Amino acid sequence: MSQTDLREHVVKTADRLYYARGIQSVGMDDLRAEAGVPLKRLYSMFPSKNAIVLEVLQRRHRIWTDGVSARVATVTSPRDKLLAVYDYLADWFADDSFRGCGFINAFAEMGAVTPEVAQLAREHKESFQRFVSDLVAQAGAPADLAPQLAILAEGAQTTAAISGTTEAAGQARRAAEVLIDAAAR
Amino acid sequence: MSQTDLREHVVKTADRLYYARGIQSVGMDDLRAEAGVPLKRLYSMFPSKNAIVLEVLQRRHRIWTDGVSARVATVTSPRDKLLAVYDYLADWFADDSFRGCGFINAFAEMGAVTPEVAQLAREHKESFQRFVSDLVAQAGAPADLAPQLAILAEGAQTTAAISGTTEAAGQARRAAEVLIDAAAR
DNA sequence: CGGCTGCGAGAACGTTCGTTCTCGCTGAGT
């Protein structure tokens, strides 16, 4: 296993554990055991647990962005592209491991105490807002629509996380349809 | 200071610290220092930190419920009552100490590890859903509208928390207007 | 005035955690 593959393996494992249990509940020894990588090696690859956390969040941002972009790319009309975001959420919510937005979770846990985490969460959400804004612009809809659609997506994520059900995706999607159609006229 | 007043003082102080810094970042000694109550007394009033956390969440639920109910009661038309929810959010977001929904934060931090916290978060959100559902029913709007409005409120809270701005309340309010008016016809 | 009860201050304890250190093995180079 190459150096970069191992690094990816560690970050991926850390992401799974942090997301499932919360960052603070996962010790370096848990990560060592789960990843099968000696503690010494972990510390030769990363200077601290905090560095791992930040890399986990950056990776999670890439995967989310790629995933939603790919989903949006499967349809052609601007309206369908906007709605595809909620279909992506629906699939995500149905995943057994779903436990809300990892950035909101990380922000809640460490945002007040670790500024880098708060910063990454902010960047992630800004990136999503820009993504939606671009789609809204492509649809020729007024710019006001974008933050409304983003808020629906955010709300669906926390609602699904806490309720443990997947309905919020469909509910947000139907609300989005109404908002898009109302903005179009 | 009476026994019950002291208990309230401790829970209120704990709430302020937990909300501002995150529950896990606040030790019993921090709480002792901030509340000015000896550790021994804390442990004579509460069996454990966890018990304090649960009581903090229950109190927070009461205050939130009372606050939003009071705000809704200041207007008369069913439509205004629904929109008053977002005005309440706007005021809350403008508070310097605002740092998102305490239940979402607690859930993110401890939900996976402390089932009672997950349970209280679920109950809080269900209670809010019922509250909105009642208002929707009073407005004579279709029941589908309620979860959509609730999702907007949830999304506004996390968006405001992470962005650090208050705009999300107004954006959610305007989206709600569109949804309500679309449902009314 | 003397003894007893209750409480405040803070030390102490046991555990957990992030991080570092020790030690012994392995395996490549000569």
Added chain:
DNA sequence: ACTCAGCGAGAACGAACGTTCTCGCAGCCG
């Protein structure tokens, strides 16, 4: 075969935390 650098396993360390214990003082009852 010998050496030595590098690595894995796990012990060790220092700090932080939740919880309990000790001790000494204050205040009340006799």
